[in-house]
Amino acid sequence: AQSVTQLGSHVSVSEGALVLLRCNYSSSVPPYLFWYVQYPNQGLQLLLKYTSAATLVKGINGFEAEFKKSETSFHLTKPSAHMSDAAEYFCAVSGGIQGAQKLVFGQGTRLTINP
């Protein structure tokens, strides 16, 4: 079965600092990987996705993520944090026979930005 582990349920950074949110996945077949953002009292919004094209994926709001097969990782980064980045972030995986057409989500990482 596929699974996702997000390292750190809470991450706090200063405004202007690097944002790094960690995600490791488990999949027996080449995965499709996604990052979603959830602002308070809202649904999830797609930030970016990896679907076996370029390993470095650029998304909205200045975020990017790099697929590293050898490390089974898909960490999310942003060079300079902004106050508006405060939200909860979810990594998700799909793909393969068991995962077809369904996303499996990590437990989420809440990002806090300090002024």
Added chain:
Amino acid sequence: NAGVTQTPKFRILKIGQSMTLQCTQDMNHNYMYWYRQDPGMGLKLIYYSVGAGITDKGEVPNGYNVSRSTTEDFPLRLELAAPSQTSVYFCASTLDGEQGGYTFGSGTRLTVV
């Protein structure tokens, strides 16, 4: 485009009551999903559908039922509500089931007392 619309936004149920959470999308997406979100647990898949007339169980289907009579609508039915069903429920849809990102509704916050 309205996207994915969920109603109601909030609901309080008493133990043993039943209700239907409504979900409709206007993007002509084939794939639709119901997830529940509990604090610190991420999202868990309840049921999903790959097209009208086709539904299947997800990870946590017990206590729920779904139907998909049209492409647009995917209601979730709770029978005999229990406190364990207190959660935030999200409906989502996508055109391309595996490669496409989902479009989510804004959620229904359900409390069972």
